Amino acid sequence: MNIYIRAAQTISPQDTFPGKGIPENIKVHENYLKCILPDFKKYFNPIQLRRMNTLIKSGNVCAIEALKEAGIDKPDAIITGTGLGCVEDTERFLHNMLHTNEGLLAPTSFIQSHNAIGAQIALNFDCKGYNVLFAHKTASFESALLDSILHFNDSEVSDILVGGFDEITLENYNLKKGIGQFKGIPSTNLDIHSSISTGSIPGEGISFCVLSDHPFSGDYAILESVKILSFCSSEESIKEWFIKILFNHGLVPDNIDLVLSGLNGDFENDKIYNRILNCCFKNSGHGYYKHLCGEYDTATSFGMWFACNAIKRNHIPSHSLLNEKSRPLNHVLIYNQDNMKNHCMILLRRPS
Amino acid sequence: MAGKVYITGIGVISAIGKNAAENLESLKKQKTGIGKIEILETKYRNDFVAGEIKLTNTQLAEFLGINPVLNLPRTTLLAITAAKEAILNAGFDPQDNLRNGFVAGTTVGGMDKTEKYYYHTDQNSAFIKSHSFGNITEQAAEHIGITQYVTTLNTACSSGANAILHGTRLIQQGLLDRVVAGGFDALSKFTLNGFKSLFILSPDLCTPFDKNRKGLNLGEGAGFVVLESEELLMKTGKVPLCRLSGYANTNDAFHQTTSSPNGEGAYLTMEKAIIRAGIKVSDIDYINLHGTGTDNNDLSEGMALIRLFGNNIPPFSSTKSYIGHTLGAAGGIEAVFSVLSITEKLIFPNLFFREPIEELGFSPVKDLISDARVQNVLSNSFGFGGNNTSLIFSTN
Numbered sequence: 001m002n003i004y005i006r007a008a009q010t011i012s013p014q015d016t017f018p019g020k021g022i023p024e025n026i027k028v029h030e031n032y033l034k035c036i037l038p039d040f041k042k043y044f045n046p047i048q049l050r051r052m053n054t055l056i057k058s059g060n061v062c063a064i065e066a067l068k069e070a071g072i073d074k075p076d077a078i079i080t081g082t083g084l085g086c087v088e089d090t091e092r093f094l095h096n097m098l099h100t101n102e103g104l105l106a107p108t109s110f111i112q113s114h115n116a117i118g119a120q121i122a123l124n125f126d127c128k129g130y131n132v133l134f135a136h137k138t139a140s141f142e143s144a145l146l147d148s149i150l151h152f153n154d155s156e157v158s159d160i161l162v163g164g165f166d167e168i169t170l171e172n173y174n175l176k177k178g179i180g181q182f183k184g185i186p187s188t189n190l191d192i193h194s195s196i197s198t199g200s201i202p203g204e205g206i207s208f209c210v211l212s213d214h215p216f217s218g219d220y221a222i223l224e225s226v227k228i229l230s231f232c233s234s235e236e237s238i239k240e241w242f243i244k245i246l247f248n249h250g251l252v253p254d255n256i257d258l259v260l261s262g263l264n265g266d267f268e269n270d271k272i273y274n275r276i277l278n279c280c281f282k283n284s285g286h287g288y289y290k291h292l293c294g295e296y297d298t299a300t301s302f303g304m305w306f307a308c309n310a311i312k313r314n315h316i317p318s319h320s321l322l323n324e325k326s327r328p329l330n331h332v333l334i335y336n337q338d339n340m341k342n343h344c345m346i347l348l349r350r351p352s
Numbered sequence: 353m354a355g356k357v358y359i360t361g362i363g364v365i366s367a368i369g370k371n372a373a374e375n376l377e378s379l380k381k382q383k384t385g386i387g388k389i390e391i392l393e394t395k396y397r398n399d400f401v402a403g404e405i406k407l408t409n410t411q412l413a414e415f416l417g418i419n420p421v422l423n424l425p426r427t428t429l430l431a432i433t434a435a436k437e438a439i440l441n442a443g444f445d446p447q448d449n450l451r452n453g454f455v456a457g458t459t460v461g462g463m464d465k466t467e468k469y470y471y472h473t474d475q476n477s478a479f480i481k482s483h484s485f486g487n488i489t490e491q492a493a494e495h496i497g498i499t500q501y502v503t504t505l506n507t508a509c510s511s512g513a514n515a516i517l518h519g520t521r522l523i524q525q526g527l528l529d530r531v532v533a534g535g536f537d538a539l540s541k542f543t544l545n546g547f548k549s550l551f552i553l554s555p556d557l558c559t560p561f562d563k564n565r566k567g568l569n570l571g572e573g574a575g576f577v578v579l580e581s582e583e584l585l586m587k588t589g590k591v592p593l594c595r596l597s598g599y600a601n602t603n604d605a606f607h608q609t610t611s612s613p614n615g616e617g618a619y620l621t622m623e624k625a626i627i628r629a630g631i632k633v634s635d636i637d638y639i640n641l642h643g644t645g646t647d648n649n650d651l652s653e654g655m656a657l658i659r660l661f662g663n664n665i666p667p668f669s670s671t672k673s674y675i676g677h678t679l680g681a682a683g684g685i686e687a688v689f690s691v692l693s694i695t696e697k698l699i700f701p702n703l704f705f706r707e708p709i710e711e712l713g714f715s716p717v718k719d720l721i722s723d724a725r726v727q728n729v730l731s732n733s734f735g736f737g738g739n740n741t742s743l744i745f746s747t748n
Contacts, residue, residue, distance in 0.1 A: 078603075084484055085506075094470060097545050102395050110546035111608055111736065119737025122603040128620060131603040131739060132514050136486035136504040143503040150521040175480050178473060230493065230502035297484075341490070 003152055003223040004351060006159070006216050007069035010207040010305040011035050011058050012293050013189070018065040021309045024317050026292060028188050032173050033203030033294035052112070052120065055086045055167045058206045059117040060124060063161055067125070070210035076157035077130035079148045080118045081140030081164045083297020087172050089113060117165060130155070138336060140164065141301040142344040145226045148211055163208035164301025168294070173202060183265065192265035192291040193322075200264035203294015207301035209308070220308035221332070221348040224249055229343040235272070238343060239280045242335075245345065257327040258285040258316065260303055262336035264295035269339055276335075277322075284333075286322035300336045304346055307332045311350050357520045358585055358592035358748070361442025361578035363434040363534075364688040366675040367403035367571055370415070371437050376692055379700045380720060384674050386557055386569050392539045393468075400553050403571025403676025404539055405430070424491065425462035425482050426538035426572075431492040434574035434684070435532055439496060442530075442578035443590070446497040450529040450584070453501035454493045455519045456576075457511025457535035458680035461485040464540045488536070501528060508735030509642075510601075511535050512683025513743055516577060517599045523581045530584065534576035534684025543679065544570060550609060558645035558677075560670035561654065561716050563707040568644040571676025575684030577691065594694045597728070597746040598629025604738030610648055615656030617740040618642075622660050622730060625742035635728050636666045636744075638699050640686050641716070642732040643670025644677050649734065654712040667724075669716045673703035683733040683741065690729040690745045699724045 011017045013033035014026065027036070035058065040049055043061050052060070059080075067075065084090070089109035096105050118131050130151055134143035141164035148160045176182045183199035192201055211223060227245050232238055246252060259281045261273040277286050287310075293302040310316045311329050334346040364371065367385025368378035378385065389397040389404055405412075412429040413420040416436070435454070439446060446452050465479035473480070481487060486504045493502040501522070505514045512535020519533030537543075547553050547570060554567035577596075585592060602624065604617025611617065626633055642653055657665050671689050672678075678685055693699060702716035729745045 083486070093546065094467060094542065097541065098467070098471060102541065102545055105545055105549040107546065107549035107609075110542075110549055116608060116737060119603070119608060119739065122605045122738060123608070126605050128603050128605050128617065130601045131507070131737075132518075132601065133506050134503060135484070135506040136489065136502070137484060139503060140486065147518060147521075150518070150525055150527075153525055154521055175473070175477075179477050179480050181481070228501055228503070230490075231499035 001152065001213060003149060004212045004215050005209050005220045005223055005308055006212040007066045007210040008220050008305045008308040009062050009066040009069060010205060010302055011038060011062050012205045012302055013203055014292050019069065021313060022306055022317055026319055028190055030188050031186065032168050033189055035204055053086055053089050055165060056112060056117050056120050059163065059165050060121055062206045062208045063121045063163065066161065066208040066210050072159050072210060074125045074127050075159050075161035077151055077160045078118045078121055078127060079132055079144045079160060079162050081134045081144035081298050083135065083137055083140050083166050086112050086116065087167050087169050091169060091171055137342060138297050138338045139228050139342040139344050141298040142226055142228050142346065145346065146228065149226060152213055158213050160211045161208060162211055164298030165206040166204055166296040166298050168202050168204040168296065189291045189294060192263060195265040195267050198266055198268050200266040200295040202296060204296050205293045205302045207305045215351060219351045221311045222351050224349045225347040227345045231341055232343055233340040235275060238276055242280055251331065253281050254283045256281055256284045256331050256333045257329050258287055258332045260287050260289055260307055260332065260334045262290060263288040264290050272337060272340065285325040285327055287316055287320045288322060289320060300334060300344060303334045307334055307348050311348060355524055356582040357523050357596045358580050358582065359577045359594050359596055359691055360580045360590055360592045361438045362688045362691050363437030363441060364575040364685055365405060365430055365433045366573035366678065366685055367405055368674050370433065372688060376696065379674060382701060382703060382720060384557065384703055386676050394541050394544055396544060400555055401557060401569055402539060403569060403678065405572055423476065423478065425488060426464045427458060427460060427462060427488045427536050428491045430538055430572065430574040431456065431488060431536040432495050434534065435492055435496050435576045438532055438576040438578050444530065451500055452498050453519065453522060453528045453531040454489065454498040455503055455515045455531055455533045456489045457505045457515040457683060458485050458488060458537055459506060459508055459511055460537050460540050460543055461488050463542045464538050467541050498532065507739040508737055509679050509682055510733035510735040510739045510741040511680035512575065513733035513741040514601060516683060516687055516743055517601060517741060519579050520596050520599060523579055529581055531579045532576050533579055534574065534687065535681040536574035537572055537678055537680040539570060539572040552646045554645060557704055558673060559704040560643035560645040560673055560702055561650050561709060562705050563709050565645045565647065565650060567646050569676040571678040573675060573678045573681045573685055575681055575688045577687050592748055593691050595746045595748055596743065598625040598744030600624030600628060601741045604740060606738055609736050611652035611734065613652060615652040615659065617738050618653050618656035618734060619659045621740040621742045622656060625744050629744040629746065631728055633661060634664060636730045637726045638693055638729045639666055639668035640690050640729060640731040641668055641670040642734040643672055645672065651709060651711060653732065654709060665714060667699050667717045667721065669700055669702035671700055686731050687743060690731045693729050694726050694745055694747055697724050697726055698722060699726065
């Protein structure tokens with residue numbers, strides 16, 4: 001069975017929403033990337049707006065546009081991924097609790113934590129079907145994608161809404177900068193490619209797509225494969241892993257027209273991509289996308305949106321290319337890893 | 353449908369015991385583990401009771417042979433305890449040449465350390481990395497040696513059950529041979545205060561499905577089952593404990609924290625799970641309820657029971673009266689209890705029940721039923737956000 005990507009929307013730190021393609025001009029952000037938010041008033045009344053935090057609003061608006069693009073009233077299932085969920089509300093509840101020494105607290109920020117987004121979309125669309133959230137660091141979105149494939153194979157469903165979302169707050173940025181996870185020196189998203197220091201450049205975003213078991217004239221791509229290898233520190237084994245997956249799809253590395261890697265500006269972490277790409281996919285085009293969205297647990301959901309748009313227009317802006325090998329984009333592979341953990345691969349194919 | 357999935361091992365730690373044998377003994381003796389809070393540092397120690405495991409983090413670490421200086425989150429220690437027992441019980445080496453996975457559900461992750469050190473990063477900053485849900489699963493997976501496929505789900509209080517559902521499908525569809533699946537959660541001030549702010553915590557021992565119920569008691573623990581494919585069992589000749597025969601996940605789509613009064617989501621998920629198992633409604637021998645003891649849950653779940661079973665509701669009980677509501681761990685721990693119900697031919701009673709809820713007019717099991725004919729157990733897990741999941745465990 002083929003799974004078609006029928007709609008793809010992203011709210012990101014770039015001018016991408018709704019329905020805009022990959023930007024040719026990059027918006028520059030200092031230190032960390034925050035989203036350009038849509039006008040929520042177009043979608044919700046003031047009472048609804050007051051009840052939802054920013055990430056829940058963005059998640060819902062992104063889902064609304066994805067479903068609209070797909071021409072679907074209601075999905076059969078909602079499967080989402082997030083690394084940390086609604087960080088702002090978690091921080092708010094934590095501060096209130098600690099400041100008041102467990103005083104009288106309002107429940108709103110407690111409720112609006114992780115799984116509130118998928119639940120809120122289910123409420124908005126009266127979607128009583130399968131609904132889960134994966135929260136497994138940088139494999140959260142791929143886990144959701146993999147589960148959607150399992151769900152297609154296992155149930156009589158035709159359309160699944162799949163999304164990934166994470167947010168960055170100043171407080172979270174400072175905490176992680178303090179332990180070296182993010183860069184300690186002033187930087188911008190343009191530094192990701194040529195970084196010679198450790199620590200990534202963080203960002204945030206919300207991406208939703210509609211997967212369908214039947215083709216449609218406007219499909220972006222076919223979701224050919226999703227694989228996760230949780231722990232593997234041997235580059236040789238990673239190469240074998242790629243070759244085996246591709247072989248199972250009747251492909252060899254040279255068939256891959258573009259590999260999108262998860263370069264995030266952390267010099268140590270990025271070395272691995274360079275070595276694997278140059279060895280395993282030396283004849284393929286190489287590209288990246290985190291200079292547009294920053295690093296976050298579900299950044300690959302933006303990566304998939306990027307790949308979908310690249311395939312549809314058969315074009316990738318030069319700012320996202322890492323080599324000169326431009327070929328017609330029939331097979332695009334998205335590869336992400338986090339210091340040799342959570343190796344994730346998404347393989348897309350141009351629909352015929 | 354794809355191949356059958358069997359359960360070959362169980363592991364559990366809860367307020368009524370640090371392994372399956374101790375848990376079974378307490379269930380048989382009808383001994384609750386809910387009581388005064390002694391380990392969690394909260395100012396509400398005298399206001400609420402909880403299903404707390406009376407072992408400090410140092411004791412848990414020493415029990416596992418882990419250096420207490422590592423200061424691992426309590427959730428990690430609980431997860432490792434139950435997962436190791438499940439693997440030992442199933443009798444396999446996680447690093448054999450098979451495709452092994454580890455799938456867990458949780459709702460608090462490393463919050464116990466975050467809330468302790470949030471304003472004291474100079475003392476300890478490890479919480480910044482260990483805070484996330486996935487990190488706890490990863491720590492546990494590294495410790496038990498499962499490397500190929502590790503992931504985490506969060507669907508509030510049905511997280512553990514959905515982890516088992518995801519693991520089952522991974523095996524059915526031939527992606528993995530074996531999955532250790534379940535859930536874990538430790539008590540934290542964050543969740544205690546969160547549930548307090550919702551006014552659904554009972555100051556006294558919880559009384560699920562009782563007319564005068566006052567709310568839920570929080571609990572903590574971890575529960576895992578080992579799922580294996582039929583093909584693998586045919587090769588190894590291992591005799592499984594029982595079979596995971598049915599599952600369903602639906603959304604109530606009613607309210608973020610309240611279940612619909614007619615139990616729509618609960619009804620749909622139970623019905624779908626029974627259809628998936630290929631059995632009749634009348635084949636269910638025991639229902640391990642979600643049964644939190646809140647006004648809303650028990651009435652809604654009860655209405656769903658009436659809608660599905662009519663006048664022939666099978667014996668049912670909530671084991672949350674022994675261990676409290678263990679949130680993300682609940683689906684995992686209650687899966688272990690469901691397996692024990694089948695293997696031990698026991699139906700566990702609901703503790704502290706006095707009078708039926710007026711709108712329902714029926715009662716849970718009040719005394720232990722031994723030598724019971726238990727062929728199919730239905731286990732319910734419902735969560736905030738309307739996330740409802742039912743699992744069915746059947747004899748081989």
